[in-house]
Amino acid sequence: xxxxxxxxxxxxxxxxxxxxxxxxxxxxxxxxxxxxxxxxxxxxxxxxxxxxxxxxxxxxxxxxxxxxxxxxxxxxxxxxxxxxxxxxxxxxxxxxxxxxxxxxxxxxxxxxxxxxxxxxxxxxxxxxxxxxxxxxxxxxxxxxxxxxxxxxxxxxxxxxxxxxxxxx
Numbered sequence: 001x002x003x004x005x006x007x008x009x010x011x012x013x014x015x016x017x018x019x020x021x022x023x024x025x026x027x028x029x030x031x032x033x034x035x036x037x038x039x040x041x042x043x044x045x046x047x048x049x050x051x052x053x054x055x056x057x058x059x060x061x062x063x064x065x066x067x068x069x070x071x072x073x074x075x076x077x078x079x080x081x082x083x084x085x086x087x088x089x090x091x092x093x094x095x096x097x098x099x100x101x102x103x104x105x106x107x108x109x110x111x112x113x114x115x116x117x118x119x120x121x122x123x124x125x126x127x128x129x130x131x132x133x134x135x136x137x138x139x140x141x142x143x144x145x146x147x148x149x150x151x152x153x154x155x156x157x158x159x160x161x162x163x164x165x166x167x168x
Contacts, residue, residue, distance in 0.1 A: 005155055012151040013144040020143025023107070024136040025129050030110040030122045031099055037118060038092040045089050048082050060086050091115065103135075 048063060056062035064086065067079025095115050099106050110119065130136075 005152075008155065009148050009152055013148040016144030016147030017140040018144075019147075020140035021130055021132075021136050022128060023143070024133070024139055025131050026122065026126060027106050027110045028131075029126060030114065030119060031106060033118050033122050034092065034096055034099060034115060037115075038089075038096050041085065041089040041092050044085050048085070 045060070048060060049058070052058055052060045052063040056066070060082070064079050064083045067075050067082060070076055070079070092115065095109065099109050
């Protein structure tokens, strides 16, 4: 039984290290995808910015309100489309700024408070790579150690009732 537990401990350590090494790569791909979507969103908005600059002193909000207040249904729906592009740009810009605050914030956003469609896109297209930079190695070792210790605690807690019954 002791050798089985030792192998189990090693397997948990290896799984934790391999999984932990992947996490920095996922966060990096999430950040790059977020930035690419932000750039694309900004390009989509630029045409309307020029129009807003020309007629509304640069106010996109006034341009949107003007379109939506029109009696022409085509202009009203155009205003809704511009508003959707503007809202998406604001969402991505805010997320990108928060992502770039610090490394902890990048991990937190990528896993706990992501832009959902971008996280899903990265999950679907994630290329599993082993990045052997110091951060990835450290993250992998810490993850492996935590998983191995957690596994050891579970095995010991599950084995405790059997040990007590053997002593009696």
